[in-house]
Amino acid sequence: MAAQLPPLPAQFKTVQHHLRTAQEHDKRDPVVAYYCRLYAMQTGMKIDSKSPECRKFLSKLMDQLETLKKQLGDCDSITQEIVGSAHVENYALKMFLYADNEDRAGRFHKNMIKSFYTASLLLDALTVFGELTEENVQHRKYARWKATYIHNCLKNGVTPEAGPIGLEGEDYNENDDQGLFSGTGQPPERSPSTYQPGNVPTSNYTGIQIPPGAHAPANTPAELPHSTGVSSTTITHPTPQNIPTVDPSLYNTPAQGDSHLTAEDFAKAQKYCKYAGSALQYEDVNTAVQNLQKALKLLTTGRE
Structure with a gap:
């Protein structure tokens, strides 16, 4: 991390653990580290952005964010x-x-x-x-x-x-x-x-x-x-026996066109698809099907 932060102003005590968590994740997960610092930055701006010690601290924190953002380059988790x-x-x-x-x-x-x-x-x-x-x-x-x-x-x-x-x-x-x-x-x-x-x-x-x-x-x-004592048996995954039935109407519903879908609708559909992908990584077919159905229904009807 480029710039060393000055001592934490007393006004920013509420974000001290978020900043410590960011430090702990600099190597483990830089994306998590970035957003912990961004949260601290935004919160600090709301608390006090005018006193000299707070302005100095926020300036150095902003330098850290810019450095980390450059290091992460075109990482989708930062750009999207x-x-x-x-x-x-x-x-x-x-x-x-x-x-x-x-x-x-x-x-x-x-x-x-x-x-x-x-x-x-x-x-x-x-x-x-x-x-x-x-x-x-x-x-x-x-x-x-x-x-x-x-x-x-x-x-x-x-x-x-x-x-x-x-x-x-x-x-x-x-x-x-x-x-x-x-x-x-x-x-x-x-x-x-x-x-x-x-x-x-x-x-x-x-x-x-x-x-x-x-x-x-x-x-x-x-x-x-x-x-x-954590082992691979700590987490159990649902068995395929409760896989939900796919709603037949989803196959027969004509798409309404992009003009009927808002940016929020597209964002929600993307999120459902990402949840489905995550579920498949852990062989959770039930959750994957549920989320794919939600995405399909939203994209074809404009409704959840």
Whole structure:
């Protein structure tokens, strides 16, 4: 990375973990690193772009973005927003699914906590493309809450409750996670909060749904030690027995012509096709067929 950033102004504390995540991904996934910095840049501009220390910091951050953009050249994930959006979203949900699988299996460790938290940061970065879907809003809130809850349980020597648990009635503050990880990636000491095990609601939280096409491979994108116990059997894929029947009307519906399709329609159709392609990589025929049908219906009828 070309320009070294000056000390982070206190005003920009809310993006310090996004910038750290960018540094961690400079070699692992430069596209993710780019959009984490872009999110920090956009957020910083909204917070304070006039004070001398903030202007200096934002100027250096902009230099980093320009350097990284040149290094990536004609990368589709940078030149095409829809490709970049799909890249960041899929990466974030891979991390979410890895952490969720570890959680459901009762394997609680620092790397799982960090994967939950990093997934929430990457979903923040996804907002550079526009508003999050309701599903991703829930993913972000749940991942950040889970990271804090499990961290506090382990810190106090209490075994966390595995799997989805309710958020109803919790005094959840999305700004309460700012100190969850220090510069070394270790959870700092925190005082007791409403996330203590005794305050965990007993109802099951079932609002989290993974969007079509988002799949977690056996190994999360995060750098994890081999001792985490992750194997190719961690993730199970749907069997072909529930493949949806193709709607016969789709074959007989004449195309309405490009004039009836908006730019948003084309973007949605491309996204459905990308989700289908991602599903096929993991032999998920059911999800692939569903998304291809959605794309075909949108392109032929102009309706979803």
